[in-house]
Amino acid sequence: MPTVCWRKIRLMIFISSLILSSIHKADATTNPVVIDDHKLNQIPSVSQLSDVDADSWALQTLQALNEKYNCVSEDIELGNQTLNRYDFAAKLNACLIHINKIIDNSNNQIEPEILTALQKLQTEFSSELFNFKKRADLLEMKVATLETQQFSPHVQLKGKVIFAMTGLAGGNKIGTRNKLRKENLVLSNRVRLSFESSFTGKDKLQVRLQGNNTPELEDVTGTRMANLGFDGDDDNEVEIDEVGYRIRLGKQTRITFQGVGGGLGDMVPSVNPLFSGSEDGSISTFGKENPIRRQGGGVGIGISHNFNEGVNLSLGYVASNASNPKKGLFASPNGAIAQLTLEPTKTTALSFTYIYSQNNFNTGTGSELSSNPFNDQADAIAANSFGAEAAWQLNPSITLGGRVGIINAKAADLPATPNAVISTWAIMLALRNIGKEGSFAGFVVGQPPKVTHNSFGDAFEDKDTSLHLEAFYHLQITDNLAITPGVFVITNPEHNNSNDKIYIGTVRTTFTF
Structure with missing residues (x-):
């Protein structure tokens, strides 16, 4: 045709x-x-x-x-x-x-x-x-x-590298007559490589390797109050730092399993997230999060449920000796956390936290007495901790935050079951998009954990009050490069006004890929 x-x-x-x-x-x-x-x-x-x-x-x-x-x-x-x-x-x-x-x-x-x-x-x-x-x-x-019907398992490699130049100044090291060397600068790094896998599209398996040589400044200052938020001096020996698996049960519920590197603070959301990241948040350990959430680490399990867009309930449990057949999953040291997080408006967030721990209430940021209020004589210390945190976005550029924490520790194996009360608080201010979009300035004023009452004896109470004063500026140069210069000052270190102030400054450079 x-x-x-x-x-x-x-x-x-x-x-x-x-x-x-x-x-x-x-x-x-x-x-x-x-x-x-x-x-x-x-x-x-x-x-x-x-x-x-x-x-x-x-x-x-x-x-x-x-x-x-x-x-x-x-x-x-x-x-x-x-x-x-x-x-x-x-x-x-x-x-x-x-x-x-x-x-x-x-x-x-x-x-x-x-x-x-x-x-x-x-x-x-x-x-x-x-x-x-x-x-x-x-x-x-x-x-x-x-x-919804097809999904291919995959593995992603993600990395975060920190280079930090750090210096400190002050009087004598706490408890000694040794002068702090203010003319020395320390160049250190931390490298994290994460392998993230998904098998269903609704889950995530993460294996993280880490090498770190950033010194813990308590070794040269004599107080944990001086520690940086990204330290961990292990001579850059690469080790498995975290193994975790998260899976969703429906749209509102998520379960987290931590095989290595689990912490109570990882099981619950933060209402001041700009301060909580070790790569882009506060430069100090104290400034990152409420110290009461640092009680315990190791193997853990957590569950988080959103009742609606403004209400979340999160529960978690961690144990330090879960792999030890002589002790097991429920032996001390351990800790459990419950947190209710509320967002009543788009500009306001609140959280209320309860923690129960056994032989595990060292927050890593307070005075020596706050981590050892019973003079090493107790082997069975149970602690009930209560905390609250708030964030209020005054406008698109300014966010005001605050937190308080109380730890009530009891020595069950000592006569009269003595108890010690440890308190902490902080106020935070964040100024967004300063100088460049995505950049922000952060300010922290607070009191590191302090023993305010101890029935074990007046000698084991902190007599004075230390203040933590911090300022940092996170400059987001590109999507993969950020520089954060910052400084913080500790007044009356170890809550003792006879100790000289400690000044710590650092420039943290973060690469992500």
């Missing part, structure tokens, strides 16, 4: 439509002829079959709209080209969506002449737009089906 070109077919249809139109007009004045309107409507008009040429009013109108609203993707050039009607409808549909978004965001009324042009284009290409929308909806349904 000979091949007939498409243009001849359109010409034949055009001639047929003319003939039918003539018959219809003749019927109006002469003998009536019955015409099936339904079948006639199924015959496409020439305009519905013709391409959209560069000099057509439709393409020129779309070109004008694109110049005014930039509503067609950059990879599409309208230029001097001929489009079929469905390609033109695709571009027209994208332009309509873009213009609608502009109107919705600005609440401005569209000009009458533009509205008329859009209505004319929609009328002219109504059939193509309708078919285009049907095909787009069908494609979205197929993609959604594939996403």
